[in-house]
Amino acid sequence: MKLKLLVSAFAAMSLFSAAAIGQSVAITNARIVTVSGPTIEKGTVVIRDGLIQAVGADVRPPADAQVIDGNGLSVYPGFIDSLSTAGLPTRTPQPGGGGPGGGGGQQAAQQAAAQAQQSNSNYRAGIRPEVSVVDDLRAGDSQFDSIRNAGFTAAVTVGRTGIFNGRSAVINLAGDSVSGMLLKEPYAQHISFATIPGGYPGSLLGTFSALRQMFYDAQQLQEWRKGYAANPKGMRRPPEDKSLEALIPILNREMPVVFNANTEKEIVRALDLAKAFNLKAIIAGGQESWKLTERLKSQNIPVLLSLNFPKRTASASPDADPENLSTLRFRAEVPKTAARLAQAGVKFAFQSGGLTAANDFFTNAAKAVEGGLTKDVAVRAMTLSAAEILDLNDRLGSIEAGKIANLAVVKNDVFASDRFVPYVFVDGKLFEQKEQPRQGGGRGPAAQRGGGNTSSAPATPNVANVAGTYNLSIDAPGQTLTGTLVLRQQGDTISGTMTTQLGVVQIAGGKATAGGFSFSATAEVGGTTMDITFRATVSNNNLNGTIDTPQGPVPVTGTKVP
Amino acid sequence: MNMKRVIQYLTMAGLVFAGSLFAFAQKGGDVLIKGATVMTAARGTLENADVLVTNGKIAKVGKGISAPAGVRVIDAAGKYVSPGIIDAHSHSMLDAINEGSIAVSSMTNVGDVLDPRDITIYRALAGGVTTALLLHGSANPIGGQSTTVKFKWGHTVEEFPVAGAPPGIKFALGENVKRSNFTPQPGQTPRYPRTRMGTMEVIRDAFLRARDYKRSWDDFKARKTNVPPRRDLELEPLVEILEGKRLVHAHGYRSDEHYNLLLLADEFGFRIATLQHALEAYKIAPEIAKRGTGASIFADSWSYKLEAYDSIPYNGYILWKNGVVVSINSDSDERMRRLNLDAAKMQKYGGVPEEEALKMITLNPAKQLGIDKRTGSIEQGKDGDLVVWSGHPFSPYSRVEITMIEGDVYFDSAKDVTMRAELAKEREALEKLEMNRAPAAGGTPPRLPSERRSADRDEADRGNNR
Structure with missing residues (x-):
């Protein structure tokens, strides 16, 4: 009987994988969290040709199978990060590549900046919806090591600059070619309520009026084209405008629009705009979406909920004003958002929200569970619910025969700090990591750095000491800004300030790396704010790097003040 | 936001909001202000006068108005009432x-x-x-x-x-x-x-x-x-x-x-x-x-x-x-x-x-x-946008006691005072939470005291051009 089942499954499989039957892998004796159905307390998952061939308590491994003893392990559908920048170049100059002079890295950054400006679009960089992440993605497995070792197998990815972040893709977190990694491209258009200093729209006011004008222009273009196609004689021809053309699918609801909106007011603005233009909206971030559950539910708008929870970064000082009560409340409420969305029946999936350590994703998901979310729904929010929102649930997000073999094999409770992911499958390809002896410092054993496929990186990263004061030269388009960067360092966490002609920027949540550091910050320029990411290497007291701004990357160099 | 949503919102948050009085605010409130000096800003100042607001609109201005059943009465003897x-x-x-x-x-x-x-x-x-x-x-x-x-x-x-x-x-x-x-x-x-x-x-x-x-x-x-x-x-x-x-x-x-x-x-x-x-x-x-x-x-x-x-x-x-x-x-x-x-x-x-x-x-x-x-004025038929002052509004010693919009109270100085203790308690509890505690080391500089932050107004000199 068992054999019969297996044979019929085999036969079904062979229909669409007839070309080549590779070796199969079977995980036996494992607890299988199928998500789509009941959890199988002890069973087998068979993987062949990139797909899940069979799953069940009574399934026996095929004769040719490489068998992994899953005793004491849980098999989950591979986790999905429903909004990330996975696969995008970091534009950090490679340590050693350019040497202390670092000319190579700077040149690359300048080229990238020039490239961002080079376009025949009628619109400024930052409001070009035709931009597509697929043009920037890189192939290769090792770039995903740190997130894949935490159990992630797929992600929505898109850049985060500008008002139109551009078109995203859903990718698998391994692959020798970009085309092979893609699960869905394009997935959605992404919009941030950002500003693009240096021109219109230079403030949040202009952001909304510019978006509206472009939507109207795209609507008009579509109508004009229809009229012209029907009868071109006697009618002026419609312009070929690739920026406006890129908006037509979202105006026709053929492509969703993901709005980055965390606070109540931002979400309201996104919903209002979506309503005015009948857009198929998705809210990303959504930290205060719990205040709008009724509206989200009734308009059937899902939330890609960020697990990057806010926390106080300012050090204590008796001189300082106390923090606003609204800020204190905001931070306290965010971890409860997921539970409230679940209770209200708002569809949501988890996303990393710019978290630098993949492990924090699970640590914070556990906080969401503390906030009242059931573990099952939490798991669903990083598997099947994500696949449903991405409209890929027919092939992703659960452990069912015929689905893509994206799996995470987890030791211990996935929400516990001792979780470890010894095996990950992406498109059926096995990635294995060995457990390291735990070390002090509270970071889990799966805190990896880049390395080989089966990472054997030490648990405590070896980080450079970058603390100090640097004189900066920032090579912005058409001008050179000078400034001072003050970095303080605690382990691999850096903080401090960057002061330029444009003002003072506070650094929060910066990370020191082996050869340098990176941080994100919000800079205030001419009364508006923009998000920047600063990445640099430090070698022989010389600093070399790039500042990613909404207008594109800007090269930065500096010297350490002795 | 309807009543249900307001209550749901407050309950879910478990919060006491500054001015949560308006949780009871609806599409236009009913209120009778009794015995005040009413500065109508249209028809002179009336001594010892009453203002009745029903469904958010000023229904009657004059003397000896009695409150319909269930309508809140504010005793404003010795106080002044002006338009919002x-x-x-x-x-x-x-x-x-x-x-x-x-x-x-x-x-x-x-x-x-x-x-x-x-x-x-x-x-x-x-x-x-x-x-x-x-x-x-x-x-x-x-x-x-x-x-x-x-x-x-x-x-x-x-x-x-x-x-x-x-x-x-x-x-x-x-x-x-x-x-x-x-x-x-x-x-x-x-x-x-x-x-x-x-x-x-x-x-x-x-x-x-x-x-x-x-x-x-x-x-x-x-x-x-x-x-x-x-x-x-x-x-x-x-x-x-x-x-x-x-x-x-x-x-x-x-x-x-x-x-x-x-x-x-x-x-x-x-x-x-x-x-x-x-x-x-x-x-x-x-x-x-x-x-x-x-x-x-x-x-x-x-x-x-x-x-x-x-x-x-x-x-x-x-x-x-x-x-x-x-x-x-x-x-x-x-x-x-x-x-x-x-x-x-x-x-x-x-x-x-x-x-x-x-x-x-x-x-x-x-x-x-x-x-x-x-x-803009206290006249029959207009919105019940009213301010109750402790004394003449042109005196620097006078304070606003109640501000209402369309008959609903949005500021009540007495409630504000009692609310302060509740807010202090809430703040104390919130500040103890992990996410609100200052990092042990390596944090960003704290917020400047308010007196050292720039004020607003027509800030041409600061380039803000308000």
Whole structure:
């Protein structure tokens, strides 16, 4: 009987994988969290040709199978990060590549900046919806090591600059070619309520009026084209405008629009705009979406909920004003958002929200569970619910025969700090990591750095000491800004300030790396704010790097003040 | 937000909100204020009088009114009641004030960037302000579209705009517009216009384009053309101005410039609704009055910057004497809370009669904003936008005790005092939570004490151009 089942499954499989039957892998004796159905307390998952061939308590491994003893392990559908920048170049100059002079890295950054400006679009960089992440993605497995070792197998990815972040893709977190990694491209258009200093729209006011004008222009273009196609004689021809053309699918609801909106007011603005233009909206971030559950539910708008929870970064000082009560409340409420969305029946999936350590994703998901979310729904929010929102649930997000073999094999409770992911499958390809002896410092054993496929990186990263004061030269388009960067360092966490002609920027949540550091910050320029990411290497007291701004990357160099 | 949602919201949050009293606020409350000195700002001051509000509207003003069953009675013996104060120039609630990248930013609308949780709303209510004109900044000859709101603190953003209020727009003249105090960033090209004559050219050019735009639509509607014109969000509001459907609020200090603008409006056949700031408007008072234009001024701030050099304390008085509808505005989240004292100054300098001075922060701004049919004075049929004062509102010793909008209480000083203890307790609990604790080491610098942060107001000197 068992054999019969297996044979019929085999036969079904062979229909669409007839070309080549590779070796199969079977995980036996494992607890299988199928998500789509009941959890199988002890069973087998068979993987062949990139797909899940069979799953069940009574399934026996095929004769040719490489068998992994899953005793004491849980098999989950591979986790999905429903909004990330996975696969995008970091534009950090490679340590050693350019040497202390670092000319190579700077040149690359300048080229990238020039490239961002080079376009025949009628619109400024930052409001070009035709931009597509697929043009920037890189192939290769090792770039995903740190997130894949935490159990992630797929992600929505898109850049985060500008008002139109551009078109995203859903990718698998391994692959020798970009085309092979893609699960869905394009997935959605992404919009941030950002500003693009240096021109219109230079403030949040202009952001909304510019978006509206472009939507109207795209609507008009579509109508004009229809009229012209029907009868071109006697009618002026419609312009070929690739920026406006890129908006037509979202105006026709053929492509969703993901709005980055965390606070109540931002979400309201996104919903209002979506309503005015009948857009198929998705809210990303959504930290205060719990205040709008009724509206989200009734308009059937899902939330890609960020697990990057806010926390106080300012050090204590008796001189300082106390923090606003609204800020204190905001931070306290965010971890409860997921539970409230679940209770209200708002569809949501988890996303990393710019978290630098993949492990924090699970640590914070556990906080969401503390906030009242059931573990099952939490798991669903990083598997099947994500696949449903991405409209890929027919092939992703659960452990069912015929689905893509994206799996995470987890030791211990996935929400516990001792979780470890010894095996990950992406498109059926096995990635294995060995457990390291735990070390002090509270970071889990799966805190990896880049390395080989089966990472054997030490648990405590070896980080450079970058603390100090640097004189900066920032090579912005058409001008050179000078400034001072003050970095303080605690382990691999850096903080401090960057002061330029444009003002003072506070650094929060910066990370020191082996050869340098990176941080994100919000800079205030001419009364508006923009998000920047600063990445640099430090070698022989010389600093070399790039500042990613909404207008594109800007090269930065500096010297350490002795 | 309906009642159920408000309650659900508060329960879910487990929070006690500042001003959570409005949790009981509905579409128009019922209340009877008894035995007060009622300053109607329209029909004189009534001693020992009552005001009855039903369904948010003033139902009766007079003596010996008895409360219908179930209606809350406020004993206001010895107290004063005035209309809710209206600030005809504010930037409260705005997450962005200037779109300074371009000289004509009429496509922008401050209604897009309202923050209904801005604490300045609650503070304004504590100063008796119920209504405000929220304006774009003064960085552009033609600025963004404005919105008129009632400070319905605690409600969702869509409930703030005053229904039926005519749309408005900000214009600006003078040094902010020509970027006199604006330091271009390195490599940045200074924006045109750079002079006062350039400013007039930009405005005239915009209206000529708006005329052409209107014509192109008229032609299309008359089937003279087959492709619909491009919908132009910059020119649409200017067409509305030409059609008399949108009110122009024109920032300026020098009367020669303001007069130039009045002449330009004559040329294009529209009315300027208000001259904003207009600190030397006394020089052209008859010309302003003749056109039915209002003046919205500061009570003082004489010579506070070069453009204001010729301003005098008697500006408001002279304008009023010439028949101009005068309002006193704040242009400041901080000064907004004591506009009553600014009105008092009109009595001091020149002797504007008490009721006329009160009108300058109530009925007159309502007229200027085109909402005087529903608010601005205590008259039967108008909205129950009322302030109960501990004493005469022109006394610096008087305090606001209750502020209500459409019969619903949005500020109650007694409740505010009791709420403080609750908020302190809440703060204490919140500060103990992990996410609210200061990092043990390596944190960012803490927030500057408020007295070391820049204040607001017409911040041309700080380049903010409010």
